[in-house]
Amino acid sequence: MLMWFLSSNLLRINIRKMVWGQLVFLFLVFHDHGWTQSEIIGVKDFVLSGDAVVIGDQCIRLTPPVDWAGGSAWYRDPIDLKGSFQMEMDLMLGCDDQGGADGMVFAFTPYQGITGYSGEGMGFSGLRPSLGLEIDTWENEHLLDPPEDHIALLQHGLVNHGYNLKGPVKIPNVEDCNLHKLAIYWDHTRHELSVLLDGKEVLNYQEDIVEHIFFGESELYWGVTAATGRYHNQQEICFRKLEFTRPLASFQFHPREVKLLLKGNVFPLDIDYKKSQTILSEDQYPELNKVLNLLLENPAYELVVDGHADEFTSPDANYNLSLQRIKVIQQYFSDQGISAKRIHLNAYGDKYPVDKNDPQNAYLKNTRIDIRFYNPRT
Numbered sequence: 147m148l149m150w151f152l153s154s155n156l157l158r159i160n161i162r163k164m165v166w167g168q169l170v171f172l173f174l175v176f177h178d179h180g181w182t183q184s185e186i187i188g189v190k191d192f193v194l195s196g197d198a199v200v201i202g203d204q205c206i207r208l209t210p211p212v213d214w215a216g217g218s219a220w221y222r223d224p225i226d227l228k229g230s231f232q233m234e235m236d237l238m239l240g241c242d243d244q245g246g247a248d249g250m251v252f253a254f255t256p257y258q259g260i261t262g263y264s265g266e267g268m269g270f271s272g273l274r275p276s277l278g279l280e281i282d283t284w285e286n287e288h289l290l291d292p293p294e295d296h297i298a299l300l301q302h303g304l305v306n307h308g309y310n311l312k313g314p315v316k317i318p319n320v321e322d323c324n325l326h327k328l329a330i331y332w333d334h335t336r337h338e339l340s341v342l343l344d345g346k347e348v349l350n351y352q353e354d355i356v357e358h359i360f361f362g363e364s365e366l367y368w369g370v371t372a373a374t375g376r377y378h379n380q381q382e383i384c385f386r387k388l389e390f391t392r393p394l395a396s397f398q399f400h401p402r403e404v405k406l407l408l409k410g411n412v413f414p415l416d417i418d419y420k421k422s423q424t425i426l427s428e429d430q431y432p433e434l435n436k437v438l439n440l441l442l443e444n445p446a447y448e449l450v451v452d453g454h455a456d457e458f459t460s461p462d463a464n465y466n467l468s469l470q471r472i473k474v475i476q477q478y479f480s481d482q483g484i485s486a487k488r489i490h491l492n493a494y495g496d497k498y499p500v501d502k503n504d505p506q507n508a509y510l511k512n513t514r515i516d517i518r519f520y521n522p523r524t
């Protein structure tokens with residue numbers, strides 16, 4: 147058996163270079179009760195190891211059809227199981243039904259960049275603590291595998307079905323040279339994990355996975371691993387949709403910033419506007435969510451929001467622009483349950499530029515939102 151690691155930065159850099167040439171984007175969307183944040187992702191956002199290679203579009207070949215191969219693709223950032231997720235993929239598990247092996251596992255673990263034993267372990271065995279969803283195409287009798295292809299929910303790097311959380315569920319032969327749709331949905335409010343193969347639910351698991359499997363740790367790295375052993379198959383994955391919810395509580399100012407903010411210091415928000423833009427874009431949500439958390443955690447405090455515009459057009463237009471922007475911010479907080487009475491707006495237009503000398507080129511500096519917290523009872 148072989149254990150492979152993401153061994154060096156050099157390897158990562160080479161993989162990145164290789165991947166960049168072949169990008170097709172997916173949308174990654176975070177949302178929770180309206181806290182939506184999206185970014186564009188593609189296969190470049192996965193760190194490959196072992197025999198895994200990008201094969202174009204959103205697809206990665208995890209193993210070539212040779213004996214004793216192993217490959218994995220790990221998403222670069224952790225996800226938070228205190229939020230929900232939806233993953234939809236197409237899988238190719240090879241063309242050889244009788245003599246093909248071994249399958250793949252979707253693995254979740256708090257540790258970054260470690261892949262487990264290959265062969266019958268499919269890159270999952272030995273990973274602890276962990277959760278694994280296996281699609282197994284080879285019967286290992288000593289692991290209590292059924293002879294049919296099967297899906298099971300595994301824990302702590304154990305591929306023996308005696309330790310299953312759920313399954314094994316027999317599925318129709320998937321080593322048929324075709325793409326098969328796999329969907330994995332996690333609903334954090336219901337603590338429900340649901341797995342669909344070719345549109346049909348094949349596995350459902352309801353449990354507080356964060357507490358039960360990960361002892362309270364909710365931030366997890368996830369990836370897909372595959373392996374071959376004395377028998378082999380070509381195994382590929384194509385990512386179609388990845389959607390993650392990020393819990394509001396994860397947006398926080400640094401404790402030092404919180405101290406200054408609650409003391410009443412003026413704080414420039416880290417949000418940029420394109421010229422004439424008044425609506426919020428999704429990349430502005432994380433910063434506003436930090437403010438939102440502080441408002442929620444400190445109900446005695448009120449917030450002053452100062453809008454400043456640059457001198458790009460006329461003073462009137464600049465005033466209106468800064469007013470519209472802070473009104474939208476007030477509405478954002480109000481949509482999340484913060485009374486508009488707690489948010490005080492000052493539109494200053496272009497009256498107080500940070501850089502007076504070069505207003506045309508100081509757009510980003512002069513266009514800004516400053517905030518200040520205060521407690522009206524003190």
Ligand SMILES: [Ca+2]
Pocket residue numbers: 248266282283284285286289291
């Ligand atoms: Ca097996």
Ligand SMILES: [Ca+2]
Pocket residue numbers: 243244283294295319320321
């Ligand atoms: Ca099969």
